[in-house]
Amino acid sequence: MNKADLFTLxxxxxxxxIRLWFTxxxxxxxxFSISHSEAERALEEGINFDGSSIEGLVRIExxxxxxxxxxxxxxxxxxxxxxxTIIFICDIYYPDGRPxxxxxxxxxxxxxxxxxxxxxxxxxxxxxxxxxxSEQRNLNIRDTKGYFDxxxxxxxxxxxxxxxxxxxxxxxEVEVAHHEVSENQHEIDLRYDEALKVADHxxxxxxxxxxxxxxxxxxxxxxxxxxxxxxxxxxxxxxxxFSKGKNIFYDKKDAYHLSDIAKHYAAGLLKYATEITSITxxxxxxxxxxxxxxxxxxxxxxxxxxxSALLRVPSFKSSTSCRVEYRTPDPATNxxxxxxxxLGAGLSGIKDKxxxxxxxxxxxxxxxxxRKKKLNIEILPDSLYTxxxxxxxxxxxxxxxxxxxFTKYIRNKKAEWEDYSIRVTDYEIEKYLPL
Numbered sequence: 001m002n003k004a005d006l007f008t009l010x011x012x013x014x015x016x017x018i019r020l021w022f023t024x025x026x027x028x029x030x031x032f033s034i035s036h037s038e039a040e041r042a043l044e045e046g047i048n049f050d051g052s053s054i055e056g057l058v059r060i061e062x063x064x065x066x067x068x069x070x071x072x073x074x075x076x077x078x079x080x081x082x083x084x085t086i087i088f089i090c091d092i093y094y095p096d097g098r099p100x101x102x103x104x105x106x107x108x109x110x111x112x113x114x115x116x117x118x119x120x121x122x123x124x125x126x127x128x129x130x131x132x133x134s135e136q137r138n139l140n141i142r143d144t145k146g147y148f149d150x151x152x153x154x155x156x157x158x159x160x161x162x163x164x165x166x167x168x169x170x171x172x173e174v175e176v177a178h179h180e181v182s183e184n185q186h187e188i189d190l191r192y193d194e195a196l197k198v199a200d201h202x203x204x205x206x207x208x209x210x211x212x213x214x215x216x217x218x219x220x221x222x223x224x225x226x227x228x229x230x231x232x233x234x235x236x237x238x239x240x241x242f243s244k245g246k247n248i249f250y251d252k253k254d255a256y257h258l259s260d261i262a263k264h265y266a267a268g269l270l271k272y273a274t275e276i277t278s279i280t281x282x283x284x285x286x287x288x289x290x291x292x293x294x295x296x297x298x299x300x301x302x303x304x305x306x307x308s309a310l311l312r313v314p315s316f317k318s319s320t321s322c323r324v325e326y327r328t329p330d331p332a333t334n335x336x337x338x339x340x341x342x343l344g345a346g347l348s349g350i351k352d353k354x355x356x357x358x359x360x361x362x363x364x365x366x367x368x369x370x371r372k373k374k375l376n377i378e379i380l381p382d383s384l385y386t387x388x389x390x391x392x393x394x395x396x397x398x399x400x401x402x403x404x405x406f407t408k409y410i411r412n413k414k415a416e417w418e419d420y421s422i423r424v425t426d427y428e429i430e431k432y433l434p435l
Contacts, residue, residue: 002071003043009084010036016083020047020067021203022090023104024054025405025412026282027334029203031067031090042069046093051100065100066093073200075170089200102405104336108196111340111400114347120241120248124339125175125192125323126202128331129233130209131184131226132156136219139227141183149179155216160186163212172201172208181295182230192238192323195343199335202235206331222331224281225288232289232296235331238314239342240323241265250322256304256313256359257322263356266302266324268349269311269342270356273300273328275394276341277380278387278413280329284420287383289330292365297327300378301360308364310380328380337401337409344400384420388413 009015018039021031032049034042041047046068069088077085092103099106115122133139143154157179164174173191180187188209190201206222213220225232240249241261249262258266281290289296295308302324303309312325329338348354360375367377381387388410391397398406 003040006039006043006074006086009086010039014082014084015086016079016081017085018042019085019087020069020090021087022067022092023203023334023336025102025104025334025409027104027203027332027337029207030054042067042088043071046090048095051092064095066095067091068093073197075172075204077166077170087204089203101402102408104334104340105196105199107401107405108199108336108340111343111347112195115241115343120243122195122343123192123240123242124195124198125238126190126198126335127187127234127236127238128190128202128205128209129180129185129187129235130220130222130331131182131233132159132186132213133184133219133221133226136221141227143183145179145183147179147181155218156184156186159213159216159218160188162216163188163209166208166212167205170204170208172204180231180233182227182232185231185233192240195339199339202335224283224286224330224332228288231294233331234289234296234327235329235333235335235338236325236327237329237339237342238323238325239265239346247320247322249324250319252319257316258313258356261350262322262324264350264352264354265346266311266313266349267354267356268346268352269324269326270300270302271349271354272341272345272394272396273310274378274380274387274390275397276345276391277328278384278391279341279397279409280326280333280338281387282334282384282413283330283332284384284416286330286332287381287387290328290380290382298380299364299372300380301364301375302356303359303361306359306361306363309360313359340400341397344396348396383417384413385417388417 017033019031019033021029024030034047046066048066050063051065052063067090069090073089075087092100112122134142160177164177167174174188175191176189178187210220240247249259250257251259290298292298297310301309302311304313310328314325316322326342381390392410
């Protein structure tokens with residue numbers, strides 16, 4: 001959207017509300033509404049707000065911040081009365097015009113600058129999984145469907161179709177929507193696009209999913225593992241580099257059709273997988289999903305058809321579709337930080353020209369420990385705590401995030417773990433109280 005189009009909509013009385021959005025350290029969308037008369041000032045100067053109340057953004061003595069809309073990330077939602085709600089994704093600045101270093105969107109933009117210096121563009125596609133439930137506190141399973149099941153067609157299918165229509169209508173292009181493996185679990189795949197735009201799209205998609213579900217009297221959740229015994233929800237992220245419209249991950253002559261750049265990038269993802277897991281999987285609950293036997297990847301390996309591998313190279317028909325799929329992240333992640341972390345790991349692999357070993361096409365879940373040891377297959381952290389410690393030791397992540405944000409992130413995640421570790425759970429009551 002350009003300014004002239006926006007002002008025309010406002011002058012013609014077609015706009016109900018204007019909202020400015022940004023994201024905090026945990027990936028939560030924050031924001032505020034402005035009056036129509038403030039629209040011009042917002043686009044020219046930005047709107048000031050108190051940043052000290054936003055988790056991880058600034059120190060208390062730096063509370064005055066400015067949210068400035070990025071016109072290239074404008075979403076126009078139609079309302080039932082025919083008017084529109086305009087949502088701007090914003091960048092955050094200090095009063096003197098400097099970008100706030102601890103803004104997750106700024107961290108991704110800064111990482112993408114490294115890609116641009118090589119003359120490349122970084123593209124990402126996303127598979128967003130989630131659960132529907134009849135209400136927030138009631139996780140009883142209501143459908144008996146599995147992967148790609150169509151029948152019986154139910155209310156949740158109707159809601160997903162409504163979500164797809166809304167997303168396509170606001171410029172978030174959906175490629176596929178379907179029922180996932182677990183009961184009540186659905187997936188919506190967003191078309192690949194430039195990485196910053198995809199991170200914005202994911203935030204908008206999560207909002208649309210939750211709000212559309214609520215409007216239809218049900219509850220949607222991105223909790224990685226809401227139900228014991230069922231597969232959890234993932235956020236698979238497909239990645240590739242383009243230059244002048246050409247996919248530079250593709251090499252026709254290679255046995256796997258991967259260029260040297262793609263191989264180095266994939267090797268970097270594998271090398272730093274453990275160090276970035278607390279970012280791609282940031283909640284205590286995330287590690288209830290990352291366990292063997294439930295399709296979630298827990299072993300540091302790569303394959304082509306092997307869905308037990310952490311990194312996969314999907315089959316493709318054309319050179320433009322050549323990509324690597326990182327299968328660890330879950331939908332509770334902060335997409336700006338996850339994409340930054342994966343990109344940073346991959347770029348490190350390219351810089352150091354890391355070698356990619358042979359793919360593992362065996363089912364790693366059923367593989368013996370001796371076999372895994374022989375193939376040098378490592379396992380991801382099994383708890384948020386072990387993941388935090390691995391990240392805390394990572395020079396790559398610290399350089400990527402910067403000292404201040406890195407320190408805040410580690411402190412925040414440790415506080416979450418400490419809060420969780422002193423809780424008495426239902427499991428403990430059931431297991432130990434009778435004894």
